[in-house]
Amino acid sequence: MIYLDNGATSFRKPPQVRQAVLEAMERCANPGRGGYPAAMAAAEQVYRCREAAAELFGCQPEQVALTSNCTHGLNIAIRTLVKPEDQVVISGFEHNAVTRPLHALSAKVTVAGQRLFDWGNTLEEFEKALRSGPKAAIFTHVSNVFGYILPVEQMARLCRQYGVPFILDAAQSAGAIPVDLQSLGADFIAMPGHKGLLGPQGTGLLLCARLPEPLLQGGTGSDSIRQEMPDYLPDRVEAGTVNVPGIAGLAAGLRYLRRVGVENIGRRERTQAEKTAAGLTRLGLKVFSGSHQGGTVSFVPSMDCDELAQKLAKRGVAVRAGLHCAPLAHKSAGTLETGTVRVSFGHDASPGQTQQFLAAMAALI
Ligand code: PLP
Numbered sequence: 271m272i273y274l275d276n277g278a279t280s281f282r283k284p285p286q287v288r289q290a291v292l293e294a295m296e297r298c299a300n301p302g303r304g305g306y307p308a309a310m311a312a313a314e315q316v317y318r319c320r321e322a323a324a325e326l327f328g329c330q331p332e333q334v335a336l337t338s339n340c341t342h343g344l345n346i347a348i349r350t351l352v353k354p355e356d357q358v359v360i361s362g363f364e365h366n367a368v369t370r371p372l373h374a375l376s377a378k379v380t381v382a383g384q385r386l387f388d389w390g391n392t393l394e395e396f397e398k399a400l401r402s403g404p405k406a407a408i409f410t411h412v413s414n415v416f417g418y419i420l421p422v423e424q425m426a427r428l429c430r431q432y433g434v435p436f437i438l439d440a441a442q443s444a445g446a447i448p449v450d451l452q453s454l455g456a457d458f459i460a461m462p463g464h465k466g467l468l469g470p471q472g473t474g475l476l477l478c479a480r481l482p483e484p485l486l487q488g489g490t491g492s493d494s495i496r497q498e499m500p501d502y503l504p505d506r507v508e509a510g511t512v513n514v515p516g517i518a519g520l521a522a523g524l525r526y527l528r529r530v531g532v533e534n535i536g537r538r539e540r541t542q543a544e545k546t547a548a549g550l551t552r553l554g555l556k557v558f559s560g561s562h563q564g565g566t567v568s569f570v571p572s573m574d575c576d577e578l579a580q581k582l583a584k585r586g587v588a589v590r591a592g593l594h595c596a597p598l599a600h601k602s603a604g605t606l607e608t609g610t611v612r613v614s615f616g617h618d619a620s621p622g623q624t625q626q627f628l629a630a631m632a633a634l635i
Contacts, residue, residue, distance in 0.1 A: 273616070274614060274615065276617075280468050280617065283468050284522070286525070288519070291518060293518065294517075298312035315517065316517050319336070319518070319521035320504070322521050323524055327459070328449075329477050333504070334504060336475065339464070342474055346485050346507050347437045349375075349483050352377055356406070357380070358378065358408065359399040359407045359434075360408050360409060362384030362602035363410055363415070363418060363420070364410055364439070366596065367441070372408075382396045384602035389420075396428060406436060409425055412446075412566070414599070415568050416566065417543060417567060419563065419564050420562075426438075440461040441461060444467055447536050448532055451477045457480050460476050460477075461474060467520060468520075469520030469521075481501065482507050485507070489510065490505040538615075539615040541619070542615045542623060543559075543563060543615055550628070553631060558603060566612060566614040569610060571611055579611055585633070590611070591609060613627065
């Protein structure tokens with residue numbers, strides 16, 4: 271299979287990831303819940319994951335909270351910064367993982383910057399929205415639908431200038447573009463462990479520059495006498511037993527990324543995305559591409575998007591069709607009615623994948 275749905279999750283993980291999961295299942299009990307060797311081995315495994323993440327993302331190990339996916343981390347961060355009916359600014363390319371929690375809080379949302387691949391528009395609209403004094407800003411690093419890389423360093427600078435706390439959704443950038451908590455000055459950065467970080471599904475990270483509000487209350491193996499959640503990181507937001515095998519796999523994914531290099535992987539993905547966009551354009555399709563684009567390309571085919579994705583699947587090519595859990599991004603790009611077909615490259619992006627995808631497309635249209 272030619273797997274081009276890395277925007278959903280990375281599928282062919284490095285073999286070390288699987289190995290680490292298996293070893294953790296054989297060796298590890300519950301971390302922080304005992305002083306015997308299997309519990310200690312689990313605690314060490316979990317700490318190694320925090321340490322590897324801290325090194326890669328410019329923070330301290332205790333600032334790395336382990337979550338079950340990116341949505342989980344975003345919910346914690348949003349619930350910390352946003353109270354019911356607060357005013358919030360978001361980009362025009364946010365995922366439902368941001369917009370639904372805001373909707374649940376009845377937040378007053380200003381959508382700033384809806385033009386694809388246009389940094390000038392994104393920054394101008396964003397600054398305008400910050401001037402109205404929102405309680406928080408939340409923005410994605412890369413659009414999961416169109417691969418648009420937002421000017422997050424400049425957006426972060428504007429947030430600091432206007433004194434607005436912010437959350438970065440690094441779901442589509444972590445593992446392909448450098449992300450650094452300290453230099454960005456973000457309050458929180460949420461990311462999945464199972465996409466670009468190459469860990470198993472059911473893993474995620476929330477990088478915390480301030481103390482978050484817990485979503486769940488429960489046992490942490492620490493401060494057990496108190497009925498309040500611990501008031502320190504990361505225990506405050508890690509109630510209940512963590513996913514030790516998943517975390518061990520995620521740590522292996524992080525080590526792999528360090529060895530291969532995030533920038534190398536990002537370059538590889540972008541190269542294939544560019545070739546894909548050019549090839550689809552040659553086939554006469556409406557393709558969304560531009561100068562600030564990562565390893566993801568969306569297009570509108572002449573037939574129904576789902577039908578095309580199914581036909582591609584029969585030819586052994588995995589892509590995703592529809593709204594990609596991001597109706598706001600489609601509204602911004604004018605594709606809410608049709609949806610798009612999305613091709614998203616991963617750490618194993620190769621010219622062969624692009625060629626086979628384009629050959630299948632040429633045969634189908
Ligand atoms: N944010 C963006 C931009 C995404 O693309 C996704 C997943 O596709 C998420 C958040 C949610 O990630 P998860 O499925 O790990 O909760």
